[in-house]
Amino acid sequence: MPFPDIEAVSPDRWTIAPATKRFIRPATFLPHHLDRIRGTQFGSIAEVLKGFRGNYETTQEATIGYRLKNVDLIDGVIYAQKSSKSLKPRSRRLPFYTAPKEAAKGALFESWVGNRWFGNWLLDDCLTYPLADEYGTPVTTRPITRGHEPQYARKLNLKPIYVGDVHFDELILFRDKGQNEGKRRRGIQIREKLLASAPPFSHHPGVFILRGGKGDHRILSNEMEIAQGFASKYGFQIIDPTASSVDDLIQACAGARVVAGVEGSQLVHGLTVMPKDAALFVIQPADRVVSVLKVITDRQGQSFAFVVGEGTCESFSVGWDDIDRTLDMVLR
Secondary structure, three states, X not given: OOXXXXXXXXXXXXXXXXXXXXXXXXXXXXXXXXXXXXXXXOOOHHHHHHHHHOOEEEEEOOEEEEEEEEXXXXXXXXXXXXXXXXXXXXXXXXXOOOOOOOEEEEEEOOOHHHXXXXXHHHHHHHHHHHHHHHHOOEEEOOOOOOOOHHHXXXXXXXXXXXXXXXXXXXXXXXXXXXXXXXXXXXXHHHHHHHHHOXXXXXXXXXXXXXXXOOOOOOOEOOHHHHHHHHHHHHOOEEEOHHHOOHHHHHHHHOOEEEEEEEOOHHHHHHHHHOOOOOEEEEEEOOOOOOXXXXXXXXXXXXXXXXXXXXXXXXXXXXXHHHHHHHHHHHHO
């Protein structure tokens, strides 16, 4: 039988940000696009539909701190007496280990989803970092070396200590999943830091952030045709994040009325810095429709629109007419 999660049994805990009630606004979409949805990656289709339809109140859970004594961090798993917490999949087959000789104290700000997806690293782990910096010495098992991460780390002054297998005399953890008011304020602070560190920007109609074939496959077969439609009819900029610096991305997105593109972590470049009254326009394959990014626009008081294409993650398409009609509703 697996050990219970450390968070469930830790006796030394405190509330950092209380739970928040929030009204969930409906997304902007063409009704028949709900009928196209055939699958999702997180939760159930019913939960995704509820988030899109909105018009209900929800309680965003509190942010909680936990102080642990005498725990071992081995192969991405924290082990305490009769409890554990996984930060990433184990690379070793069995959890047996020799107690580490190295001892430390620290505050861990990484998460399972942040270790898996860049978007969650920027939207979640980077927002938890200030808590780690406040309550201890920030530590992580995850080198900040992927893609644009080192540039963001410099702009946000992230200077964690990297650890491997180690014994902690004292370790502080955070449950920071709820999109409560405290987390919303930290998101605003992250935006302000990024804008202050980048070249000046101007307000403009919008930006289309290309996804291409990078990362988990969500391949929009007519992506460039759709992007050019946004550009020619609405004056959008088109940006390829794989060929752009963080400064380029901030400059393109910080003043955008709409940030658009295929659902994925590349949209988080825009979601992190776009104006408070902006809209996120998401194109999704029918077999993997998610409302994850809408959770963030709900937190930030921004608008969310989507269309569902026809096909699968490996290759799907969407007609310009549906894009055009949905964008018209957003701009109205």
